[in-house]
Amino acid sequence: MNTKITKLKTPLFFVAFTLFSLLTSCDNEEERWTDVKEDPVTEIVTDLDARRIISFKVVNPGESQAIYSAVNNLEKTITVYLPSYYEYEYLETSISLPEKTTITPAATELVPVFAKTPFTYTTKAADGTTAVYTVKIVIQQPKLVLRELSSETSTYTIPVSSSMFLKGENFVPSYEVTKVYAVDAQGNKKWQFQQYNEGLDIFSFSAAYVFGGTSSEAITLEPDTDYWIQMESYNLTATMKYPIRITK
Template sequence: MTIKITPLKTMLFFSSFTLFSFLTACSSEEDRWTDVKGETVKEIVTNLDAKRIISFRVVNPGESQALYSAVDNVKKTITVYLPSFYEYQYLETAIALPEKTTITPAATELLPVFSKTPVTYTTKAADGTTAVYTVKIVIQQAALTLKELSTETSTFTVQAGASIKVTGENFVPSYEVTKLFIVDKDGNKKLQLKQYNDGVDITSFYVMYSFDAIETGLQTDTDYWLMMESYNITKTMKYPFRITN
């Protein structure tokens, strides 16, 4: 009797060969990989610094509207963001500290906005360690613009005793913090001008001076410039003007 190999047996043989080949390939592939030890990861746990500042607030606007400042306990800085419309010259502060930690100067002392030297606070923890924080006051004030009185080809003139009207944008509407000066070519202040109105018009700024009332020392037919100081910003006109008799 003749025996024939059926297609099923052939398929089984082929399948077995394919599986053997696949396993062999996988084994070869695994041989190409080598385990590499990863970098050591260290977990650092630190305790809170007893001489740190927990919070720093400006309370001039009142407790409900206090301005929270940014305290960086790593760089040891206190950044106060102060809107210009408050017009503060000094700040009242409230400082939160860890228990038994003290600070110098005390929070009850006024903080000057325009200090000529850096203002610092020193904290002292119960264990005697200290830290020094530097205060940075960032005044949020829009750029000041002044409308020129003169042009490149025409010099504005004003008669002694007359008034000058200066207009522009973003003046802080207070004569306490917005002032106008006459300066020379080197920027030296020669005269602070007096306000003409009550300072309630926020779109314009009027000033007036009189040679009859004040000995100014200004000269006729000499180039002078108008310079405005408005709280934190100083702006000088590009083109000069002249005084006539």
């Protein structure tokens, strides 16, 4: 029996045509891509200075809360950004150096916060070359504001047997670092007041002071003489614009 199947011709033709079209389109797609060569990349390798300081940190608050400082190995400076609320007089440090490099003074030596002359380190590499780094301490402390007791038209008077209450802004809440003086018109300190209570009020920024620690202490301030109140609070100083008068 002869049987012809003719229905498959059209689908087979369609499949063949589709494959041909895909292959043709792929060829055309490939022809549209152009291989562009990138510019050569030159890698510059420099030798690190063996005299450098890798890291410098203040560890007074503890190793986990250490204050990392900015080391500039080009200008040979170490900048410490110190919050004023720590009230540090000296800094304990931890210093990282390249292998076989030494530093003088040693990292275990305390660094004074208020040094009269710049504090420096000298590093020495294994080949004998040296570098000198200068420590710069930047104390982060808001502006100290001291409210006036007197005014342009009225002079505040106070007997030596009384306590004096001062108000303002941004006192560091410690009598150890917040001190009050009576100064003359030239700014010379004439008397240091003593604390009246156990501490400063950090919420209202108020403080109480008395003239002396004991009633028998001789007060050397002249009566009926103008004096200005000056406050030193850690790193900052503020002086009242208007004077006060001392009475017996």
